[in-house]
Amino acid sequence: MSQVQIVRSFIEELSKNPKKHPDRIPADKINGSALSTTIGLPEAPFPKEEFKNEEKTLHITAKTVRPPVISVSAEVSTSSTILELKESLAPQLNVAVPSLRLLYKGKPLVNSKFLTDYFDPETTEVSLQMFLLQMS
Incomplete structure (x- = not known):
């Protein structure tokens, strides 16, 4: 049987x-x-990619959408959060982190998410749009 x-x-x-x-x-x-x-x-192949401990860096360039056009860049780990990215860009712009908005393909990036949530792990360079809010 x-x-x-x-x-x-x-x-x-x-x-x-x-x-x-x-x-x-x-x-x-x-x-x-x-x-x-x-x-x-x-039989299933062992998922080797999940256990790689390589720390990859991502070169990010952010440019303002509205004039005056300002461009900044940063090298961050792919395991970083969006908030950590904003914290690395804010000093270059002389602005507070809450007044910085980042967009990718027209969609806002959420502070609590990781870069890997938005970008392919194999990507090495990313261009973002940036808004600087007026804080009063």
């Missing part, structure tokens, strides 16, 4: 009595050769 037949007989038993389903199929329902059948785990 094959593994498929064992599963089918188990499903048949479940459908006969759905309220009280057995956790085992009675021995008289299957033959002896099926009891010795081992079910192996499927």
Whole structure:
């Protein structure tokens, strides 16, 4: 009896009595050769990329959308957050971090997210749009 037949007989038993389903199929329902059948785990490649401990850096250039056009750049780790990126750009602009807004492809970047949430890990250079808010 094959593994498929064992599963089918188990499903048949479940459908006969759905309220009280057995956790085992009675021995008289299957033959002896099926009891010795081992079910192996499927072979899957080991995900090597997840365990790489390489720290990659990302070169980020941010340019203001409105005049006066100001451009700044920073080298940050790919494991950094958007807030950490803003903290590295703010001193170059002489502004406070809360008054700095960064956009990527027209969408605002959220402070609590990581750079890897927005950019491909293989990317080495990124251009962002920047807004400087007037703080009063």
